[in-house]
Amino acid sequence: MRLLRLVAAALAAALLAVLTAGPAWAHNALVEAEPSKDAKLTAAPEQVRLRFLQKLDEDRTTIAVTDAEGRKVPASEPKADGKAGSITFAEPLPNGVYTVTYGVVSQDGHPVRGTYSFTVNAVAPPTAPSPSPSSSPSAAAAAVAAPASVILEEEKGGPAWLAIAAVIGVIVLVGVAGAALVRRRRS
Template identity: 40%
Template structure:
């Protein structure tokens, strides 16, 4: 038995939509780009660092921004949430220990596109005498920025779209079949 033209068209549309959603995303020119950081990637700082600053080519969304600053001891030194003003995102810090410092960040462009990255710098500043390292849970993994991101949402959206289109096509086919009989 051959399917009616409308059911075949709906199935073809569902297949095309699935392919479009599962195809790799192409870079867009409108997304925010990181222009510079302070401290810079690979820098050695000799003065205490109270914050890490990111400068972008356009505004980013503060509520979706995450910055994790990890010392050589594996503890997180981020102090509260990052703040965004114009094209600058600033993450306040607790007093840093000496040695390598890793900064992992994730934010969202004004157009809704997530961007992320990481860099390191070396803290050679004298440790403040009254600063105690932040509490760390023994055996706990260092804090990280979630990088699973939008790909999983894209696949889930594609599956939902295919199911909806198949159900709509089946309902249309059933309706035409019962009304013709």
């Protein structure tokens, strides 16, 4: 009976460690986007607004939009407001496919980057904006020049899930070993 109490205490301690250590493993992640991923819009959006799990650092937040040819769409510098970041377009977007590329930094310092696309198919398309060459690309624009295949760590089952799975595996092993010992002593 004493061994059973010892095993139960070990399981409770392991469970407590898993539940309290969760935020230390957490990386920031995109939770909401306007326009949303793969959206088919009948009117051009005025801005892109992204909401994340953690508060954003405005100096380390990048958001950019490119057209189907990979040209950067003229927009404001990214603004961070708590957990949300946004850019506003200088002119209405013409019909076409657009790619949003973003980069933020988690509270633990881990960079998180991602991309997604949306389509504008307005009934009466606005006139196409004339391309305005950028005289000097900012560091923020350079930081978001990530390939389209980049996705979030969480979306591809990053290290946070591995750590949680490992702790759960240890808990299960301790429980099985404890049950085997109790059964062995009774025999």
